[in-house]
Amino acid sequence: MQVVGSDLKGVTLMSNVALNAQNVGKSFASEEPFIKRWRNRNGKRLAVNDVSFQVNRGEIYGVLGPNGSGKSTLIRCIATLLIPDAGYIEIFGHDIERDEMIVKRLINRVSVDAAFFKKLSAMENLLYAARLYSMDGLTARRKIREILGRLGIKELNQPLEHMSRGMQQKVAIARAFLSSPILLLLDEPTTGLDPRSKREVQEFVLEMRDQHDATVLLTTHDMDEADKLCDRVAIIDNGKIIAEDTPQGLKESIRHRIPQPTLEDVFMELTGKQLVVEQDLAKEVS
Template identity: 30%
Template sequence: MIKTENLTKAYDGVKAVDSLDLHVEKGDVFGFLGPNGSGKTTTMGMMIGEIEPTSGKCFINGIDVLRHPLDVKRIIGYMPDGLGFYENLNARQNLKFFSEFYDLPYDKADKRITELLKYVGLEGVEKKTEGYSRGMKQRLGLAQALLNDPEVIFMDEPTNGLDPQGVMQVRNIIKDLSSRGKTIFFSSHILEEVRHVCKTVGIISQGKLIAKGSLDDVMHKMDKGTAPERSLEEIFLQTVYGGA
């Protein structure tokens, strides 16, 4: 469903993402792990067509992102880190505005928005988004990402800054979307999130993919064998951060 070939992005000669080859199967929940500055957000930006790669290709369901960006946008949803809404509008009004980008007929858009507000727990909330908590904004951002009923959903640090209840709500929604056959690609620097929701993980460090597979596979590939009982956290810290 998601495939990259030698995907590279350089800024002033410095590679933020370096020759990334990645394949994510349909229906997978893929966790893209790495420390801040490792290339996660840049990679995602190229996958959704917001950043043009220096070289290489990315395909979503067989569609070349660079050549056919509008076709790709019709089948994906994106929940960025650092959500932006019109603060003088309420949740329904914000979603109605964004639905116009998908040319949804009024009646269909209204029905879809009602379903999504209920789905993310914002049904009946009439106050303007300027008064929303971080968790409420995250849930509204997820509703926005689902407006077009996408086949692939990209999430950039979806639980960042949330309290435990908010984290649990996002986890449950991700699991439910997965059960419906959606492909989910989300970036995080929090191992605990991967442990709870991901089927497959990839670890990026300094722009390079250094491991990919199930959690057990990744532990085996990354562990150098010096401490057989090390936890995933210890392996991750040692390999990606150089120890902590």
């Protein structure tokens, strides 16, 4: 295999394709009672079904899909948190199973739930994360202040449980940025953020790509966000990729039916489902 260069962490990159997923499949045991499962032994729930795609270095690649379509499972597979049942995934040419430790040094992930030690402060949580990624204390503290400052978080020493959901999500984003990943997995990173915070995070994502040579895989329910940030977009439904193109290309594909289509129109045309967005949830609640 061709060696194409080295990143700052001393890991040799074996390919210029940041992410190569081929025929990836993942299913889970059904959550039915044991007797039903025993009667129906093949009754597995298929979360990701023969998914193949490539993301080039420096790209922002969006994965859009309804709730339960397999987006988070796919990201967990890439993040080495799930082992695929079929196919393979390579990060810069490194297989996620065979070269797990190398892959872990190249990636980081933000999930929709900002999971932290809630009694610890932002500084304590991020210091822990930084040390896991081999950063020394001084450098880590400096970078933490810098990144949190950029995201508008000034209170570094109060327990995270005292922060709003949006602020916690920003700290989660800072945690991922802290390790300077060259493949950043963002699983609905702006869900729950106010418009200003959302914009700050989006700018930060672009900066990570433009100035820090990061490749980004982004899942989102915000179609405008996907349109604004993504170079290419895949639409996933029932665990399968049903369309993949640039946002413009996807919109062009339905122009014969809708004169001025948005990415949301594309989504609904292809999945046949309504988007569940925060506004809808708010309406439901009210």
